[in-house]
Amino acid sequence: MMLKREEVPSFRSYPFSLPAVHDFYSLSFQKPVTFIVGENGSGKSTLLEAMAIAWGFNPEGGTKNFSFETQASHSELHQYIRLARGVIRPKDGFFFRAESYYNVATNIDQLDAEEGGPPSPAIRDSYGGKSLHEQSHGESFFATFMHRFGGRGLYLMDEPEAALSPLKQLSMLSRMHQLVSKQSQFVIATHSPILMSYPHAEIWLLDETGMRQVELEDTDHYIITKKMMNDREQMLNILLEEDISE
Structure with a gap:
């Protein structure tokens, strides 16, 4: 991921004024799992969101096939991001963001209910066969990880631990490992030390000095x-x- 610095209008305005963006040039993802961490307001979600939109995902989350818009609140950073793809091209992908996951679940139900909409099987079948709104917040999160994520995919996740108990976070580690063994790649913005404990993952810390790799x-x-x-x-x-x- 590279920032087209020569095209940035001003590094004094948001989001380019964020320390993590202001001094950013490029980031190479060397491991199957990369964590982006930092305090609230450090720019984790902003950076991950820009990467997701640049890849072609809907700003509010979901797969590349989602095109709904509830509120256009994303920054313009994605316009200045260039992505370089690796040799292995993903066959699957998902942008998971906890704060707007309700909107994704609602859109799935709407599409399944539309007359003349998607043919059988319904979209919800890819998420376990049950409306995500008919489950608890945590259960609906986990249903997506278990059923919709199929392997050989690029999975960008913004605070997936938000509705997960510590036990479910451990289960998510196990599910991530299964998908990594199927040639998947994860980039995760998180506050969870449980998720960050995934073996051999890269952890990038965003703070007032910029961005650096840490243990x-x-x-x-x-x-x-x-x-x-x-x-x-x-x-x-x-x-x-x-x-x-x-």
Whole structure:
């Protein structure tokens, strides 16, 4: 992924003013799984969204076949992104974003209900055969991972852990591994140290200095979660400024 810097109108305006974008030139995805991490507002979703749109995905998520628009809130960054494809061309693909997944589920139901719409089997059959709205938020997320993701695909995911319990996040790791063994590639923006623990994955941290590669143990996500679990009382005492053990 490369930024066409010579075409950027101004690095003083959003989203080019974001540190992660301002100093960005290119990013080569060397591993089957790449994580993009950082604090809220660091530009994770913005960068992933630009990559997805540049690839041809609908800004609100789904496959390349989705063309609905609920609200045009995406940035113009995708216009300045150039993607270089590898030797292995994906046969499948999906842009999963937690914040607009409701819109994807609604569009699937609408298309299946339209008179003269898609022939049998219905679109929902690719997602487990049940309306995503007839399941809990987490169940509908996981149904997509299990049924719609078929392998040899490019899967871009924005905070997929949003509705998943820790157990389901572990199950997602297992599902990712199955799909990686089928020549799939994942690029995931996440806050979850559980997902970031996927073996041999690359982790790119976005912060006020720009973007750099880090190890899981060097991320705040891992450090803070570990500290909270191992020394909960001390952490809570500091946060609440009182001795809660009394």
